[in-house]
Every structure is written in structure tokens, then in C-alpha cells.
Amino acid sequence: MNRIEEIYSYIDIKDKVVDVGCDQAKLSIMLSKRNQPSIAVDISEKVINNARSKVDKSLVDLRVSNGLDKIKEGEADTLVLSGMGTHTIIDILLNTNLRFKKIITISNNYHDILRERLNELNYKIESEQIINENNKFYNLILFKEGNDKLTEEDILLGKNHKDLNTYQEYLLYLLKKYQNIKKTSKDKNNKIDKMINLINNKLKTINK
């Protein structure tokens, strides 16, 4: 499955979905095929205008919106934030009073900061999944209301992973990356050593 199909698999038929940063509204188009209405927003007017010709207007509510600015209380209970950076995702959540029963993210970067900040905003990690699409890894995180005591390992490597085979591939890729940094760097870098240890330990627990 590709990224959007994976996100789709986390959505129940009764969820009231808003997809922020929808681009071509692919997720909403998939939802509309099973008659599920949704809201799809993007900050770019050009993007929304392009999407208009592709969607079933009776089921997909397209809006130009910076984050959740154009979403009213009660319109959505499930938030999708995919293909954006962690800092954009956090800004979108800090700039709204709306709460969601479920948030599905695929952030482009800083997953450690994302896990920690969302936990502080009272969204805890329900599960995670690494997706390998065309040899690029994507990190899907499903958050639900609540908060958790996260360990350093949880923050840096995530928790409750589904699809352990792909997670293992991802960890091996990360291990190689950090080992190369260690090899080429003249500095003694404790953070790199810590990551290498954490990844090796995680790999051992997966292989048990």
C-alpha cells in the first residue's frame, strides 16, 4: 500500500475527517468512493482550484485554509496531517482550540519532537507504522487523546510499531546512517553513540 492508502486504512467509516495540506485531495477521493464525506483543506488556492475538477463535490468539501483556520467546532473529529514538517504540524495544532479523537500524521522530519510535543498537547501515541514507498521511508503515527510517560527510546525511535518487518528495515537503514556519520566525523559525538546503542537494542528486541 502507498502512503495515502495506509492513512485510509486507519479511518473508520463514521470518522469526520479533515485532511490538512490535502494537495490533490487523494485521501478524500478515496473516502468518497465509499460514500464517506470529508473536508480537505490546503493553504494554496491554486492547489484547491486544481483539486475541484477531480472530486465529487457532494462528498468532498474543499477549502482554502491555513491549517485549521476555516474549520468550525464539531465539523471534524479525525485530523490528517501528512507531507508536512513537524514544526508546521505543531504550529497548526497550537493555533486552534479544536480537539480531535484521532490524529494521523506523516511528518517529513523531527519525529522525536513531534512525539514529545503532541504528548504535551495531550495526544498520545496509539501506534506507529513505517511505510516503504519507492524505497523511501515514511513514518505514520496515530495519536489519540491522552498522554503518556514516554521513555527516551519511545521519543527517539517511536513505540507500538505495526509491520515489524518494515520497521526492522528502517532501523537497519538508520543504523547505517549513524554509523557512517560516526565514521566520517572527527568529533566524539555522544548523541550518535546513543542512537547507535538504542537502535541496536531495539533490533535485538524485535528479533527475539
Ligand SMILES: C[S@@+](CC[C@H](N)C(=O)[O-])C[C@H]1O[C@@H](n2cnc3c(N)ncnc32)[C@H](O)[C@@H]1O
Ligand atoms: C507535500 S504536500 C502533501 C500532500 C498530501 N497530504 C500527502 O501526504 O501526499 C503538502 C501540502 O501541504 C500544504 N500546506 C503547507 N502548509 C500548510 C498549512 N499551514 N495549512 C494548510 N496546508 C498547508 C501545501 O500547500 C501542500 O499542498
